[in-house]
Amino acid sequence: MAEAERGGTRAARPAGWSAGWSTAMQRPSAGFGENWSESGFDRQSLRQVVRLTGGGTTARVRLSNRYGTRPLEVGAASVALAAEGAAVRPGTVRALAFGGAPTVRIPAGGEVWSDAVELRTAAFDPVAVTLHFAGPTGPATFHSQAWTPSYRASGDRTREAGGEGFGDTTQSWYYLADVEVAGEGAYEGAVVAFGDSITDGFGSTPGTDRRYPDALARRLAAEGRPLTVLNAGIGGNLLLHDSPWFGDRALSRFDRDVLDRPGVRAVIVHVGLNDIGFSEVDLPMYKPDVPVSAEELVAGHRGLIRRAHERGIRIIGGTILPFKGSEYHNARAEAKRSAVNAWIRDSGEYDAVADFSAALVSPGDAEELHPAFDSGDRKHPGDAGYRVMAGVVDLAALLCP
Template sequence: MSGRFGRCCVAAALLTLAACQAGPSRPALHPPGAPGPPSGVLTWAAGAERMGEGVAGAQYRMIVHTSVGGGAPRIRFTNAFGDRPLTLDHVYAGLRARGAALRPGGNHALAFGGARRVTIPAGSVAWSDPLPGRVPAGADLAVSLRTPDAGGPATGHELALQTSYTGLGGDLTAEDGGAHWARTTSAWWYVDAVAVRPDRPATGAVAALGDSLTDGWQSTADRNRRWPDYLARRLHAAHGAVQGVADEGISGDQLLTDGTGDGAGQSIPHRLDRDVLSQPGVRTVVLWAGVNDIKAHTGVTAAGLIAGYRELLHRAHAARLCVVAATISPFKGRPEWDRAAEAVRREVNRYLRTRGEFDAVADFDRALRDPRDPERLRPRYDGGDHLHPGDRGMRALAGAVDLKRLDCARRD
């Protein structure tokens, strides 16, 4: 679950990107001639992280799981942490059949402003042109790409909890079959969002913003059992106005501090614009954060965390997004737990429950805690490390979200 990050910061305005390494920030650029952000709604997304070194000539076939169905799918590719331009060619997408194999005849070439090749400046993203056809809800989409001359820091998402595939040599991306995709990767590379044109134009999406608890650590890989996955299934069954779900959790993330080593990268406020505010159709943010700040034992106080919550709240409200705050779940039994940390957790939760500043509160603490020892996870929800819930706990978290509170009048 660890990541490979340098100390980073983001200074981005709405619909712009600026991912920066240590040193001065750089303005974000959209590739000349490439299409701008779509007007549809997110059906899948993952928070962007700095990965290892990019590999020239590498080919990836990444599997992503949709939440809301719709036509004209568009895919966002990211070079947020690159230190040089990233060129992608031989880019394809289609619905998966099984393993690395796609449904016959369903692998379509992607274009970018009509061109089959795109060069993404460092710190930027690029949306593809719309693909033909429709993507169903709850489907696996296979996105295949080649990086002919990649180098320097790559961008992706490390804790995918989804088997994807790699290949070297030849041109595999156009193939429907999976026989030549013999190697696997547990990360997503260079892709961070998929949007569709929904069947109902008013359909919106919710972005789940947090750390490894939201990223799904301790849930079963390849089964889509993170709590945002369970939430997506609840929303699909409810047929409400909010249907899309974007899992923007990143393992090790903190609310107040950028990470300086493995397991932690940009703080949540520093990636809010890129991962949430610039995404199409996002109507609501579910914010679940703070436990990593508390565990770090760096003098974090409840007052400091509350100030961090308020900063995010104000920025999201300025963008007319609803914000649902989730209470911090217990972690007694971990080496980092002590009475002082528990006191901070309880004070933050008291603020979230009682002050009424957020559009709604999801009481994840109450959903997961052991009634006989509220400082611990309920044993049947504990994924084994006394912090992360397993599959049953993930389902309980999704059940603690009031679906009626995921939409509000701020968009009007």
């Protein structure tokens, strides 16, 4: 059995790899909706389907036990081109190895890259990664709001192409943090969409890849601009404070979820709504309910800008969407949103601005999300709204040196 890297640091990446897909990892928690993070897995196989926004001829995956409290033993793993549901395309299943071994032990806090396998993929291909756990894993490092199904079955199903037996589903991803690609067709550059549930895709149609970063990737491809789009959103995420449900604060996870990804040229930041809203409601799930000022949020944004520029990465500021009518909204919250948005638009500190708020505002009320773009909760867009958000982004701003 291969032994993965210890000590809670990111596993080293060999040169020559490009980002194909990634997600931001979270602590095990109940979250919203059923998930398996707290119970983990035992003598089961987990099949997870992700859609690449850049392809290649070779692939590898990164598995994360960042928030595990004990070593994670993976008894077998494979990658394949996905078909319908839990099925994969026959003839495309590739067994994964780790340092030449078919099994791997990932210490608590550790991560591991698989060895490379030959797998020809194109942009927007769905890829299935199947992991088998021969014994109990304990609580699982995961991404809560995937908005696409993952599948669970008993026994080792890593070599099977059919979807039979994968009867249990959840809308989360577990342990899988990255798929990277190399070879013909791999994009050299990437843009990261960074933020909270609006970036994560809450309110989009599950299983259809209609989040705003997905729509942005399709727009880039249609215009012949070869950039991978990575989604580093976490539902409920805060700029200034950690949350047991909603991930490490954006300021602390920015390096690992954005700056450390390969080939990143630009990042689009859309965060701050939850910092404002959580301090205005008294519900246990929204802790910490600490007060936050517009000045503190601006200081947090400036921290992101400074760190991006230190790495030579362009950073685009997204204005905070209207949310009147939601449980977060009151006059104090609206004043903070208006002040932060005015700074994003007018300060000149971001390299460019994506004025999401102006594009999605109701024509009859400047504090309200346009009804045609509202998913129904008065703060998250639906599919149409996410398409509009993707259309607001200045593609030239992503490609400038």
